[in-house]
Amino acid sequence: MPHLAVEDISVYYPGQQRPALTRASTYVKSGEFVVLVGRSGCGKTTLLNVVAGLLKPTDGRVRIDGETITGPSADRALVFQNDALFPWLNARENVAFALKLRGVSRKDRGEMADRLLGLVKLDGFGDKQIWQLSGGMRQRVGLARALAAQPAFLLMDEPLGALDALTRERMQTLLLDIWAQSKVGALMVTHGIDEALLLATRIVVLAPGPGRIIREIETGFGRRYVEGETVRSIKADPAFALARADIEDSIFEGETV
Ligand SMILES: Nc1ncnc2c1ncn2[C@@H]1O[C@H](COP(=O)(O)OP(=O)(O)OP(=O)(O)O)[C@@H](O)[C@H]1O
Ligand SMILES: [Mg+2]
Known part of the structure; x- marks a missing residue:
């Protein structure tokens, strides 16, 4: 069972005083669906690009089954917001x-x-x-x-961000179906909190200034869909609204505007 470990990653872009990402650690196992959320500029894309091997971290490393990655590889497939076909x-x-x-x-x-x-x-x-x-x-x-x-891991940066609301909802369940069939470990960035809740097995919340991971929350709504419950019924569960409020609080904590 492939295991991807993000170990103490920091990234300084040239010319920046503050790190885009500081001391981020998390992991993705096959069969997990990990979703990164957080305000714009908190380092989500930076983290995904490091995991993809496209960006070398200033500190820290990404390991797959103990082996440090050195660049992009077929074991980690990428899907971008714009299709790049x-x-x-x-x-x-x-x-x-x-x-x-x-x-x-x-x-x-x-x-x-x-x-x-x-x-x-x-x-x-x-x-x-x-x-x-x-x-x-x-x-x-x-x-x-x-x-x-x-791929052992499917990395996605706002893959559904450019789609209209109806198409997006259909794509969410398609993603869950494919994830459940293929047993990949998914790591996805989204701005949609409902989307994160519906898809994730674990939600990782980042905060900006400097970009860092502030919280990880295990969730089980996506698995309920895979086990046969409808999206409508999942979203109607009061636990869904509670989890949404909780994550919104984490994301906007300390926000002054
Ligand atoms: N190539 C780059 N060179 C310099 N600074 C960068 C570069 N890419 C990103 N940054 C900066 O690093 C920080 C994190 O950016 P990143 O794109 O990872 O954020 P994000 O969480 O994906 O934001 P968004 O939600 O808007 O996509 C931001 O302050 C951004 O301005
Ligand atoms: Mg981004």
């Missing part, structure tokens, strides 16, 4: 590209790509050009491409 390739080819990187033979790639597109509910869309797809569909192609790498 190749516009000159169609949906199937975008997914197949990740399969090619994994060493899957040309002969098998098309069929596997179609299966991955099916997983994100895009059956029959393989031949569509990226510009022919809606924002939600593009995000699903991005997700299929990320899953094509068979």
Whole structure:
């Protein structure tokens, strides 16, 4: 069971007096869905980029099963807010590209790509050009491409941030379905507190000035969805509203405006 440990990470960007992130420690195990929340500028993206291996921390390290990471790797797939697909390739080819990187033979790639597109509910869309797809569909192609790498960890920075409210709700349950099936360890950034509550097994709250982790809260609403409860019923549970108020208090504690 892969275990990703964030150990005492600090990041100073060049020219900044205060660290963007200071002494952050947490972990993600496979089968967990960890969600980072906090005010703008508190270091969420910075932390995710360090975990992805895109950014070297000034101090601290990220270890996977004891091994310190040295850069990006196929064991950690990334999904960004904007889809970052190749516009000159169609949906199937975008997914197949990740399969090619994994060493899957040309002969098998098309069929596997179609299966991955099916997983994100895009059956029959393989031949569509990226510009022919809606924002939600593009995000699903991005997700299929990320899953094509068979990552142990799925890292997502506001993956649903650019979507309209209805599409976003559908994507949330799709994410839970995929997470439950694939057993990846998910690490996601969001600004939506309801979204965090619905998806997370653990919520990590960060605060700015300097960016740091101030709290971790175990939650179980996403698992209830996976076990068959409807989103409507989960959100109607008074425990959901209580947890939301509690997290809002943590995020906005000390806020003067
Ligand atoms: N490349 C960079 N160079 C210098 N400073 C940066 C850079 N990227 C981020 N910062 C600064 O580091 C701090 C943390 O930024 P980060 O993007 O991690 O925050 P965030 O929590 O993701 O914010 P948001 O919710 O707005 O996306 C901010 O003060 C930001 O201005
Ligand atoms: Mg960010």
